Amino acid sequence: MANRALILVHDPAPGRRERVPGAIGPALSTRDIKHEVVSLVTEDAPDPAGYDLLVVMGSSESAADDTVPWLAKELAFVRAVVERGVPTLGVCFGGQLLARVLGGSVGRAALPEFGFTAxxxxxxxxxxxGPWLQFHSDAFVPPPGTELARNASGSQAFATGKVLGLQFHPEMTADTFASWCERWAAAGWAPRSEVDVERLRADVAAGEARGLQLCDQLVGAFCAVTLVG
Incomplete structure (x- = not known):
């Protein structure tokens, strides 16, 4: 029987949210892992027993901001999934959320990152x-003894048990970045003044083939060591 993955995204708009997982979708499909995209921003949490893998994507909100209306619900759901021993991958906001769940912390990044870094x-x-796309003003401090990768900005990955938390965006494709830009326009929101959106768009497009390969390697290795059957 094929494994089932749940991908949590934070753009609730139909037609955009399905594009958010980007390169993660084909990396799962290649391994016969069916996936469903859900947003707890507007939906009730599903039964975690129905899934063999959880992926928590990025968000424009802060994982440290408990005034975000849906954050408590998502924290509780992710905690329940992790406690069941379900393999869980967190991307940027998702990695920060996992750090909170597992005893780490989230705060403002000493060095925000917007662009590709190794x-x-x-x-x-x-x-x-890498190089991987970075797009964050917050950062996580991982649970003690779990850090797996880092750069000048701070921790970039941690792993413990069946959990892998990432600060960067392995999923990025040209279409996923376009979906971000569409959401920003719909919300009337603009990135920080020092972020050159058009330069990033060009860099994402130029590195897309390499990014797909890197994401496939990461997702494949994670699934190989955490999924049984």
């Missing part, structure tokens, strides 16, 4: 050095 990794088979 990481110093302790396990290049699981977390390649």
């Amino acid at each position: 990481v110093d990794t302790d396990d290049a088979a699981l977390v390649p050095a």
Whole structure:
């Protein structure tokens, strides 16, 4: 029987939210892992017993801001999934959320990152050095003894049990970045003044083939060491 993955996204708009997982979708499909995209921003949490893998994507909200209306619900759901021993991958906001669940913390990044950077990794088979797209003003402090990768900004990956938390965005494709831009326009929101959106768009497009390969390697290695059957 094929494994089932739940992907939590934070853009509730139909037609956009399905594009958010980007390169993660084909990486799962290649391994016969069916996936469903859900947003707890507007939906009730599903039964965690129905899934063999959880992926928590990024968000424009802060994982440290408990005034976000849906954050408590998502924290409780992710905690329940992790406690069941379900393999869980967190991307940017998702990695920060997992850090909170597992005893780490989230705060403002000493060095916000917007663009492609490499990481110093302790396990290049699981977390390649990149370069990876970074897009964050917050950062996590991982649970003690779990850090797996880092760069000048701070921790970039941690792993414990069947959990892998990432600060960067392995999922990025040209279409996923376009979906971000569409959401920003719909919300009337603009990135920080120092963020060159058009330069990032061009960099994402130029690096898309390499990014797909890196994401496939990361997702494949994570599934190989955490999924049974």
